[in-house]
Amino acid sequence: MTRRLRQALGRMKARLALLVITGLAVGALGCSTLNPALRYEEAARQLRFSLDRVEPKLELAFPLEQSRLRLRLDVGVENPTDQRLRTRKVSGDLRLKVRDEEHAIGTVSFPEGADLAPKGRSTLKVDVVFAQRELKTAWGPLSRAVLRHDPATWTIAGEARFELLGIEFGVPFRARRESGE
DSSP, rough: OOOOHHHHHHHHHHHHHHHHHHOOOHHEEOOOOOOOOHHHHHHHHHHHHEEEEEEEEEEESSSGOOOOOEEEEEEEEEEOOSSSSSEEEEEEEEEEEEEEEEEEEEEEEEESOOOOOTTTEEEEEEEEOOOOOOOGTTTTHHHHHTTTTTOOOEEEEEEEEEEEETEEEEEEEEEEEHHHH
């Protein structure tokens, strides 16, 4: 065996040993240790959402076609992890259930992302305004929940979007709030 061949075989053995050691390290430590995006995504999946406030306000105008309903929504987000998270966008469908009938109210989008501190709680706030023509289909249940204060359940179901190191992903969420007497 020539000297060059022995050197090449030695380098191949060293590379093979390095690959084996790397494989054992990845297996022992897990992929999330080597890829922070996986750790970030796992932390985002542990977020807990709550619908903390639904404050309706009816703004009457004349002619009545110019009347509007304004809903102030506060969605709480609890981050139980040690990872600081930042949402890019949070949006969802708002629904209202009154007397065992569920109605789609509209889509809600929180215009700004939120900084979610580790072991902390944040609140996303948005005002949603519905014109009278947009309310025609949902006016019955809305008037029962808002004007008559009938027992109702407000639900928002959607997705919080995140991005880290150029990787974008979404985490689904659902939150609800009871209202009325």
